[in-house]
Amino acid sequence: MSPAYREVMxxxxLFDDLEAQLESAATRGQENEIRERTRVEQSRLTLVxxxxxxxxxxLGVTTRGGRSLTGLLTTVGSAWIAVLVEGRSIIVPLQSxxxxxxxGRGVGQPLTGVGARLGLGSALRALSRDRAxxxxWLIAPAARTTGVIDRVGADFLDLGLAGPGDGRRGTAMRDLLTVPFASIDTLDAATTPE
Structure with a gap:
């Protein structure tokens, strides 16, 4: 083989090697860009x-008040979920x-329209309307109180506590307990709020 031919080879x-390196760098660059875009997209996901x-x-949930629940996820609102556990609908505020x-790995779409407006107050007002x-269950101290939701404000509810044999409404109510939404760990109801 002549020296000139060896020099051409x-x-x-060298050019083949440089071309392979450039191709490899371009592929790595594309892969890095895809990974970065995926990370950015995932950083925008919400718990909802x-x-x-x-x-x-x-699914199973554990709450800040120490409750551990396993059931069927039936509803997702903007600030709460409903889990069906042994025939009871349990409302869990997201903050709890x-x-x-x-x-699983699944992700839903962001809530829109009415779903986006279904705050905790909406769920509680449905239960109040039904006189359920x-x-x-309060976060701290971990305690359970039973009654009928009498009123729902912007960030609190009034729970009518009936004495033994008392009715559900009006003068029969023994006491009224006002509970800030931030104190609610979970709320057990016989029905799912609409």
Whole structure:
């Protein structure tokens, strides 16, 4: 082989190597860009989106007040979820969630329209309208109180506490307990609020 031919082959090999390196760098750059875009997209996900991606499936929740519940996720509002546990609908404010078990990789869409406006007050007003007997579990001290929701304000509810044999309304109410939403760990109801 002539020295000139070897020199051409060496240049060809050098150019091939440079081309391979550029191709490899471009591929790595694209992969890095895809990973970065994925991270940015994931950083915008909300807990509500994670939960809506799991509607009508079983999950477990642990609350700040220490309750551990396992049931079917039936409703996701903007500030609360409803979990069906042994025939009872349990409302858990999102601020009370300590952890959630059993969520798959699924993600739902952001809430829009009426769903986006379904705050905790909306769920509680539905229960108040139905005059449903509820049990409210407080975060601290971890305590349960049973009664009928008499009034729902912007950030609190009044729970009518009936004495033994008392009715659900009016003068039969023995006492009224005012509970800030921030103190509610969970709320057990016989029905799911609409």
């Amino acid at each position: 060496r240049w060809d090999a 989106q994670r939960l809506t991606g799991h509607l009508d499936r079983p 969630l300590s952890s959630v078990r059993g969520l 007997q509820v049990s409210i």
